[in-house]
Amino acid sequence: MRRITLLLVVSLSACDTGAFVTADDWVPTNPSLRDSAQTFQQVSRAVGAAARAECRRQTKGQNCNFGILIELDPFAEPNAFQTLDENGRPFIIFTQSMIKSTQNADEMAFVMGHEAAHHILGHIARQVKNAEEGARIFGELAEARGEDAAGIEKAQELGAEVGIQSYTKDFELEADQMGTQITYSAGYNPLVGMAYFNRIPDPGDRFLASHPPHAKRIEVVLNTAGQLGLTQ
Numbered sequence: 001m002r003r004i005t006l007l008l009v010v011s012l013s014a015c016d017t018g019a020f021v022t023a024d025d026w027v028p029t030n031p032s033l034r035d036s037a038q039t040f041q042q043v044s045r046a047v048g049a050a051a052r053a054e055c056r057r058q059t060k061g062q063n064c065n066f067g068i069l070i071e072l073d074p075f076a077e078p079n080a081f082q083t084l085d086e087n088g089r090p091f092i093i094f095t096q097s098m099i100k101s102t103q104n105a106d107e108m109a110f111v112m113g114h115e116a117a118h119h120i121l122g123h124i125a126r127q128v129k130n131a132e133e134g135a136r137i138f139g140e141l142a143e144a145r146g147e148d149a150a151g152i153e154k155a156q157e158l159g160a161e162v163g164i165q166s167y168t169k170d171f172e173l174e175a176d177q178m179g180t181q182i183t184y185s186a187g188y189n190p191l192v193g194m195a196y197f198n199r200i201p202d203p204g205d206r207f208l209a210s211h212p213p214h215a216k217r218i219e220v221v222l223n224t225a226g227q228l229g230l231t232q
Helices: 013-017 031-058 096-101 105-120 123-144 149-166 168-185 190-199 214-227
Strands: 020-022 067-071 080-084 090-095
Touching: 031 067, 031 096, 031 105, 031 168, 067 096, 080 105, 080 123, 090 096, 090 105, 105 123, 105 168, 105 190, 123 149, 123 168, 168 190, 168 214, 190 214
Parallel strands: 067 090
Antiparallel strands: 020 067, 080 090
């Protein structure tokens, strides 16, 4: 689950050239993915519906028309992320290797629900604001030190990165909480889905790490699932 970057709006015009395909239209050329494709299509419909309902309940005037796409590059690393097109429509994109790395429908749904939550919670816009504020502060400090234009620009770039990273862990935990609810609403078990954490590197509790340690993420999922009446 990749961190949200300062690239706010990713044009998906590449979809027209075959770089991406919708979940319902995906026909994998790799025979080992054919069963996964059918499962992924079912999960996409269920989680998409649950995410739209949660988005409409939680927001006002926000685009809740989620699109779920597959990146067709067979060599793309395992990844799933949420982005926006030029019109502000939210898209959740999975690489084929990411789909292959999940072991069941619950894990697919958990990852998808987490990414949908990023949009509902407005994380891209909030990251932009944090980046702008970080750039402003670092730029002003550089200017006060008498830095030249190049030095100020470099400081602004650093400040933007610090601004982005400073709250990324919090955003991931927020998305884990809401993603757990979306997963459950879609008819899947987030307690089974969170097992995906066990197969990806744990970032630990490093300063400015893009994701929080797995222990904190699991704690959030367990607490949220408990409020929903689910137990391990």
